Structure formats: structure tokens, C-alpha cells
Amino acid sequence: MITVNQLTKRYGQHAAVDAVTFDAKPGRVTGFLGPNGAGKSTCMRMMCGLTPPTSGTATILGRSYADLPNPGRHVGVLLDAQAQHAGRTGREILTLGALTLGLPRTRVDELLEVVGLTQVEAKRRLRDYSLGMRQRLGIAHALLGDPQVLVLDEPANGLDPAGIRWMRSLLRGFADQGGTVLLSSHLLHEIQVIADDLVVIGRGRIVAEGAKDDLLAAAGTTVRSTDNARLAKALQDNGIDVTQGFGSLSVQVTPERVGRIALEHQIVLTELGSTSSTGLEEMFLQLTAADAREGAAA
Known part of the structure; x- marks a missing residue:
């Protein structure tokens, strides 16, 4: 469960995010939509403790991200697939993540299989990865701790049609098992296919929010x-x-x-x-x- 209440971020006189309030519920995929500059990424960074809010709160599983014990075991986050050391291999990146979370190294092989990265690909350095491979690695990293909540910003970037279908199935299965998914994407068709609920933001404010079917029907x-x-x-x-x-x-x-x-x-x-x-x-x-x-x- 993600609960966002009156979340606001100001830079001087500019409100990048302005009193945003919504819930992302367990067992459902929530699509987070908005044009460029709408404030989606800033919202997600505040949820994950990377950007301090000016006011308002964002809680995950009833606590702020910073107050979660070993947060990677509760929340899987992918905000930027490029934000890893380019000189490390995919396996090294996942191994470091597993050790940080107190997980056995065997978890790395499990996740490589889940996201469809081969053993050969896992030995390549990140600088040699395509964008789609980086996205798969980023999703693997988000899933390492077997979290209850996923926060994903544009996870389909760089994925081919088969990869997008794979990701859709992965996230749908995660939600159907009771997980909470907050998914930002500019691929509206994919959001329409997978999302149960929608939050639409424009210039930092919510312009529509609710069940997808209800919003479309109205x-x-x-x-x-x-x-x-x-x-x-x-x-x-x-x-x-x-x-x-x-x-x-x-x-x-x-x-x-x-x-x-x-x-x-x-x-x-x-x-x-x-x-x-x-x-x-x-x-x-x-x-x-x-x-x-x-x-x-x-």
C-alpha cells in the first residue's frame, strides 16, 4: 500500500508537485500518468526518500521509506535504469544488492532467470548493455528483496514488443499475488492493458484519479x-x-x-x-x- 497525502514540492515560487493525494492499493496496478514536466518523477523520488518534500507525506506500508527497516526487502524501486556503475557486470551489480539486503548469492541466479538475462549477458559490463538489457537488470534489482511494493518509473523504455509483453505478465502476476504496483509510463497502450487504477497528473496537480474502467466510461x-x-x-x-x-x-x-x-x-x-x-x-x-x-x- 502506498499512501500519498497532500504531497508538495516547491523550488522557489514554482510548485513542481502541488498537494498530490492518492492511494496505490495492494493487488492492483496503478498507472501514474502525465505529460513531460507534470511532476511524476519528482513524486516518485519523494515517495522513495530521494527528494525531501516541502510539505505533505508519502508512506509505504504505513511508514515513510526512510523508516522502513531494510527498505529493499519491502519496496522494489526502479527510477533510472542508467543509474548503475557502468564498469561493473550485471552479476556484480545484483550480487552487491543481494549482499546489502542480507540475501544469499543464489538469489542473483534466480532473478537473472526471472528477467531473462543469460549467464553470458550477466558477465558483460553495464556499459555494453542495451537499454532493454539495463531495464531488465533494473527490474531484477527491484525484485531482489522479494518486496511487497514496486515503484517503477518508465520500466518499458528500450524493451522490444516481446520484452513489453514479458514485463506486463510479470507485473500482473506480482499484483495478482497481492503486491502493490505503481507504474509510470508514456506507453499509454501498455498502461491501458495492465492498469487497474489511474492517477493522471498535470503541472503538479492531479487532474483525474480512480478505477481505469470508471474513468474511461465517464x-x-x-x-x-x-x-x-x-x-x-x-x-x-x-x-x-x-x-x-x-x-x-x-x-x-x-x-x-x-x-x-x-x-x-x-x-x-x-x-x-x-x-x-x-x-x-x-x-x-x-x-x-x-x-x-x-x-x-x-
Whole structure:
């Protein structure tokens, strides 16, 4: 269980994270989403004791990360797969982690097998690893202590399609056995496939939070046409609020009503459906359109 309560981080007058509150529950995968610069990584660093909050709290299993005895035995963390000594081999990195956590060396071989790194690959130095191999090693390191909670920031970076499917199965199995997973990723399709709950953040504040299915079902209707401007006016003339998306319009009425209005005005529709059918990407873009800061660091 991860409990975040009014978590805030300020740098001077700038609030990188502003009163963020949510729970990541056992037995569930929580997708943590937001555009670049939204504050996701800063939040996760505060959860793991790497960045001190200005105010608010973040607890894991009822305690702050720093107060957990031998925290690696309770929480597995992957925030940056590059943050290991490039001159060490994969096996050396895992062995040092095992010794630090008080684990037998046999745990290293177990994890190498779990993440699909061969004995030959384990003997290579990290500087010779591909990004995908580094991600697998980072996931192995997070799993070393057989934790109850996983905090993973962009763990699918560099993984090929087979690797992404493997990771999806691994995390789903971890949650199904009662573990808590907090997963940040820009691969929205993967989040849609695996996540049970969603937390969407924009400019340091939560813009949506709840069960994935509930959020998608409540998102209304998405429509595209050959003349979105004229369609938007027709909908507004009928008392319907319209949200402009990326080449689409979103409204909180049924697809049937939108279709009838378009027919009355002889506007050709190229797409019409509930937002839940268009998926997480459309909902994400709509929720964060005003908050996106492409290119800024998270």
C-alpha cells in the first residue's frame, strides 16, 4: 500500500508537485500518468526518500521509506535504469544488492532467470548493455528483496514488443499475488492493458484519479468530422458543452444524440463513439491538453 497525502514540492515560487493525494492499493496496478514536466518523477523520488518534500507525506506500508527497516526487502524501486556503475557486470551489480539486503548469492541466479538475462549477458559490463538489457537488470534489482511494493518509473523504455509483453505478465502476476504496483509510463497502450487504477497528473496537480474502467466510461463521447468547427457550433447551439481535442471533439452526451445533430446539419462524421472505446490515449490528451509542457523535465 502506498499512501500519498497532500504531497508538495516547491523550488522557489514554482510548485513542481502541488498537494498530490492518492492511494496505490495492494493487488492492483496503478498507472501514474502525465505529460513531460507534470511532476511524476519528482513524486516518485519523494515517495522513495530521494527528494525531501516541502510539505505533505508519502508512506509505504504505513511508514515513510526512510523508516522502513531494510527498505529493499519491502519496496522494489526502479527510477533510472542508467543509474548503475557502468564498469561493473550485471552479476556484480545484483550480487552487491543481494549482499546489502542480507540475501544469499543464489538469489542473483534466480532473478537473472526471472528477467531473462543469460549467464553470458550477466558477465558483460553495464556499459555494453542495451537499454532493454539495463531495464531488465533494473527490474531484477527491484525484485531482489522479494518486496511487497514496486515503484517503477518508465520500466518499458528500450524493451522490444516481446520484452513489453514479458514485463506486463510479470507485473500482473506480482499484483495478482497481492503486491502493490505503481507504474509510470508514456506507453499509454501498455498502461491501458495492465492498469487497474489511474492517477493522471498535470503541472503538479492531479487532474483525474480512480478505477481505469470508471474513468474511461465517464469520459463521454468522442467525435471527428470533416468540419469540426461547424459541428462544434451545432452541438453548442443545442446546449451541449464541447471540449476541443487533438482533431476531435468530446461531449458528455450519447453518440446517438451527436449523430442526430450531425445528420440534421448534414455534417459528415469520420469517427463517432464513446470515449471508452477510443481508449486511454484520447482521455489522457483531453485531460492534459492545457498542462502539456513538451520537453520539460519531469
